[in-house]
Amino acid sequence: MIRFSGVSKRYATGQDALSRVDFHIDRGEMVFLTGHSGAGKSTLMKLIMLMERPTSGQVVVGGRNTERIRAKQIAHYRRDIGVVFQNHQLLFDRSVFDNIALPLQVAGFQNADIGRRVRAALDKVGLLHKERHNPITLSGGEQQRVGIARAVVNKPALVLADEPTGNLDPELSAEIMNLFRQFNELGMTLVIATHDIDLIERMNRRVLHLEQGRVVSGGGL
Numbered sequence: 557m558i559r560f561s562g563v564s565k566r567y568a569t570g571q572d573a574l575s576r577v578d579f580h581i582d583r584g585e586m587v588f589l590t591g592h593s594g595a596g597k598s599t600l601m602k603l604i605m606l607m608e609r610p611t612s613g614q615v616v617v618g619g620r621n622t623e624r625i626r627a628k629q630i631a632h633y634r635r636d637i638g639v640v641f642q643n644h645q646l647l648f649d650r651s652v653f654d655n656i657a658l659p660l661q662v663a664g665f666q667n668a669d670i671g672r673r674v675r676a677a678l679d680k681v682g683l684l685h686k687e688r689h690n691p692i693t694l695s696g697g698e699q700q701r702v703g704i705a706r707a708v709v710n711k712p713a714l715v716l717a718d719e720p721t722g723n724l725d726p727e728l729s730a731e732i733m734n735l736f737r738q739f740n741e742l743g744m745t746l747v748i749a750t751h752d753i754d755l756i757e758r759m760n761r762r763v764l765h766l767e768q769g770r771v772v773s774g775g776g777l
């Protein structure tokens with residue numbers, strides 16, 4: 557599903573964020589990405605999302621060499637990738653339903669289809685009863701679940717989560733991880749960046765460990 561071969565990223569500032577990174581993640585895997593602050597986790601995610609391009613090396617996602625994806629094809633490419641952020645980036649000027657419907661509207665789905673898919677996603681995260689609420693009225697854990705519903709509503713093959721439990725207490729974090737586990741059981745590939753060592757240990761999955769821009773373990777090659 558994802559293959560990095562000799563990937564380096566140096567930002568315009570001269571900062572080396574990744575240095576000759578090699579790893580492989582199979583379709584259907586759920587992998588944790590960990591490492592100290594500044595180790596390169598977000599940069600690695602941005603390269604998968606094509607928010608950044610590598611300075612050298614090759615990034616292959618879903619069998620596609622991302623080097624060949626041109627700027628105007630990026631929006632289409634991203635439709636198959638769901639993204640979950642720590643600060644969930646919900647829009648507070650519209651309902652929970654409308655927040656989740658947004659990616660489907662952008663992708664040009666019919667209204668009836670949008671309603672069905674949004675409710676299926678809300679049902680999966682246990683928030684069907686909150687569809688008309690404004691997300692600002694929800695708790696942090698609920699807001700994060702709305703963010704997850706939005707990330708998976710398009711049934712992406714790949715979900716990237718950057719510190720998805722960063723603001724949540726251990727119980728809510730465990731709930732979020734259970735959701736991810738369920739999506740993984742449905743066949744989604746998940747890459748979850750986190751500092752939360754306890755959480756990682758409990759989940760018992762492969763851990764890709766970065767240190768100063770290098771993979772020090774778990775690359776799977």
Ligand SMILES: Nc1ncnc2c1ncn2[C@@H]1O[C@H](COP(=O)(O)OP(=O)(O)OP(=O)(O)O)[C@@H](O)[C@H]1O
Pocket residue numbers: 567568569571572573591592593594595596597598599600
């Ligand atoms: N846009 C940028 N321009 C210049 N340097 C950057 C940029 N983004 C990240 N960096 C630098 O690249 C290195 C890796 O950053 P990155 O955000 O990938 O790390 P991280 O592991 O995600 O850290 P954190 O856990 O704190 O989010 C850091 O030294 C950072 O300062």
